[in-house]
Amino acid sequence: MTDPSALTAEAVAAIGKAQTSAELERLEVEYLGRKSGRVSKLLEGIDKLSPEERAALGKAVNESKRAIEEALSGRRSQLEENRLADLAETEAIDVTFPGPPLDRGHVHVLTQVRRQIETVLESLGYQVELGPEVETEWYNFEALNITAGHPAREMWDSFYFSPELLLRAHTSPVQIHAMQRIKEPPIYIITPGRCYRRDAPEATRLPYFSQVEGLAVDKGLTFGDLKGTLLYMIQSLYGRERKVRVRPSFFPFTEPSFEFDVSCGICGGMGCKSCRHKGWLEVGGCGMVHPQVLRNGGIDPAQWNGYAWGFGIERMAMLKHDVDDIRLFYESDLRFLEQF
């Protein structure tokens, strides 16, 4: 019969020497296995012993079990500690090795810019209004105070389907639709959408483009409000250091009319190559809504007044992302689209 304490000592020594958890597992089975473990075997023939001897042996065996279990768990945590301490060497990988390419699709840069514009103007309380691209002559011209034979019609050389039907030259017709629908101001809307003009494609313009126009109709609106709105919009899109310049111009649907420029982001207005030494980059047109246009939309100009402004989404994107050829937006070359 083996002496329990000798067996314990032997087991503890073996456990102390074990180098892997597999080894420990094997030792656990060898010594503590429920039926064939060597500690259990100490009890073989116990029924032949006297009650006193029996009690003593039982106690010794239990002590042996506990001691071995203790040694096992001690050695286990030691091995685990060692393993963790060595991770830097044992599991090191080359972290400079690249991951596999991510098949990420890209939202079109014009969608992104349109999204930014909508977000900025929605924060001022403007809401998006949409309208048809194939418009009637009345909504595209007449209602906007651009009467037949008006010299300004030259500015909007249009594509026609019939003398009465054309592709809208601007999103301004949506302003009239909106006034007719909403009827009672206040009206604060923006009108993003595609427009068409009969201009041959070149680096700075295309026969198709996208515009956003804003319209506010309320009581007591001023040119100062228009100017502040433009400044808020430009600074929100391009940064608070940007300035806005408003120059007198002419549009039949606004009086007074203006064009607005943003200070060059490269030279800050001092003049450089990219702004052609002007210090300013043209953005769009704006003005106080002509009383006749309000009347055409069914709104009484004696009670209400308004301001409106418009610009090209492509132009905004070109200024924001340094795109020098407007045709790139519509060419669908993934090498371009994936840059944004």
Next chain:
Amino acid sequence: MRISYEWLGDFLDLDGVTPKDAADVLTRLGVEVESLTMVDLSNIVIGKVLEQKPHPKSRTPLWIHQVDIGVRVEQIIAGAPNAVPGTLVPVALPGTTVPNGKVVKDMNIAGFKASGMLCSADELMLGEDHSGILLLDRGKPGDPLTSIIPSQAIMEAEITSNRPDCMGHLGVARELAAGLGRPMKRDFMPSFTGTADPPGRELVKVSVDDPDLCSRYIGGVIKGVRVGRSPDWMQRRLRACGVRPINNIVDITNYVLFEYAQPLHAFDLARLNGPAIHVRRAREKEKLLSLDGVVRDLTPDMLVIADALRPVAIAGVIGGEETAVTTATTDILLESANFNGASVRQTSRALGLRTEASSRFERALPPELALAGARRAASLIAELAGGTVHREWADVYPRPQQPVRVILRPALIDDVLGTHVPLEEAESILKRLNFHVKVMGDGEWDVLPPVFRLDVTIPEDLVEEVGRVHGYDRVPPTLPGRRHERWTPATPSLDRRLDAIREVLAGAGYSETWSPALVSGRQLEALRIAAHAMRVSNPLSDDMDTLRTSLLPSLMDAMALNRDRGRLDIRIYEIAEAYLARVGDHNGGQPEEPLRLAALASAGATADEGRDALYRLKSVLDGCVAAMSAPSCMYDRASAELFHPGRCAAVMLDGRQLGYIGELHPTVSAGAGIDGRVVAFEVDVEPMVAESRIPRAQPLPRFPRVQRDLAVIVDETVAAGVLHTAIKEVAGDLLEHVRAFDEYRGAQVSEGHKSVAFTLTFRSPERTLTDAEVDKVMAEIKLGLEKRHRARFRE
């Protein structure tokens, strides 16, 4: 329009105002100066040619000049022969940079020293002429050229269509004077009139058929002119405006055009039949040889100036060659008229001929301008070409210009601008711009605009006049914000709602395109999708003559382009309108403009690759629909243009057809220049948006699920979608989810049959299901499938 800074100096004092200052002031006032070209002549000297000899050795003809430059005589070689002894010429000495950028150096040309350069007008940027040396009509050898020609500054300005008066230097100068607060040196209406007898109106009769097309016609008679060269200063200014000098009479008419913006024409009186002037519409088949040497076919909607026999000019556009002023001319008829802008524009377009005259008439000139222009031209002709100006010109003026009065409530200025402009300042600004202001008893202003300002008709126009001179940059920016009693609650825009779809597509590797909506009608016809196409009646080109009825051709073009540029795996989509003429309403009414979502993906080369790609694309579309929180869509086998006959499904959402998904027909993809298979879908977006619901949270399952696979062997013709529906119908509430995951044909399945494998997930919300319960449901499903589709099952 090109504006000469030197010329502006005729009308106001420009002391201390640099060309850059002038350009800035004009831009602030609304005359947008787009570029400013400075021509510095201060380092060019005047030389007198003493001797001219041909170069004895040079192969190209060269001339050796001895030129007196005051302090010494220099030897200068030139290629042009016109600097003969005695002429005065501009000289650039070695070391100077001439205005066109050329640097002059000491040279030795085939053995002869050359110390400087004789300059052409082109090199000095005084005109386009580079054929010879610029000859000067005065000046002292050795003096700087600027003693006779001031340094030049040319502004390129954009004149808005409401301001025809600024199509001349006088109008621009008036703006500048108002902006600078300086007085004008010259009145609008010259006092000059002719004195010679008999009265001009007795020498030439003028009649006008249609006063709507010609509201005024002045014909002045000037006899005994000497046609010759116009003075240097006039030639220089014309060149600055981009016009070639011709002779003094023609140059004067052009000069007055660039000064007053009033187009004029001079006829050789001796070559007019009658002599009489008849302003009428052209007759059928009439022709005119115009001044540019082209025979013009005239039509009855064109207005012409005719003599007793034939048209001699096209009204407001161009004169005729046969009655033009020549060196032999002595007597002239000076025309200064007012033609209808719309009519001139129409004629000029029909002829494809835009002239300095037509571009001014198009903008609707004031008829009063005609007299001012005629007087100015007559006085210049008398001064520079001699001649006697007859008194009392013919002046047919059937529609006299009516003065327009505008009543202004002065408070409107502050109300509209949002700043305070003192009343005295506002009044002074209007007066500087030649408006007459009468303050009435009630405080309102009775304002009379000057005759050359037809664009001012309403009070807001006056606010603009005050605002632009006061300075818009002085108005503080504000944001509107009042107490509103009415508002519209914020709602996301349609495009922002569709961002949910864009997220799904971006995650699936699809990139968004924006392609032109104008496409080739021929392409749509070839694809047989042109039935509802809207055709543009005046397209720019035939590849942009029709509104697209589908986004797919644009996406196919995009795919072909990217393949050409080396891309193999392409996944793209677009969200945009298609345009469909309403049935029976071709180009008569507004079309439907349904918003569409279309996607295209390359799908390998083999039939199996194509099938797998299509199943993947279906998942993408399902994902888009799910992202909109709309109910799932169903797919029914279908056939459609553009699609493969065996690989196309109609996409159904809640009983409505959204569009199609499938593999493109091989001839369609090949026709677009794409090799390999392509899968695609195109669906209407609006039903998806309409069916969109706010997702409601469901309680999380408390009991475990049980999964079972089922391989169903059926006839080839039974679609997986049909089996799917049948399983759901038979299974009852315990079936939580079912999905087909494999399709098999081959050795283990008999000919004409296939095996479709489904995964079924069972769960009860009340208890943990036992195997026995699930077995029972599975048995019912099998029984149902056996009955309905004669299905058998693989273990």
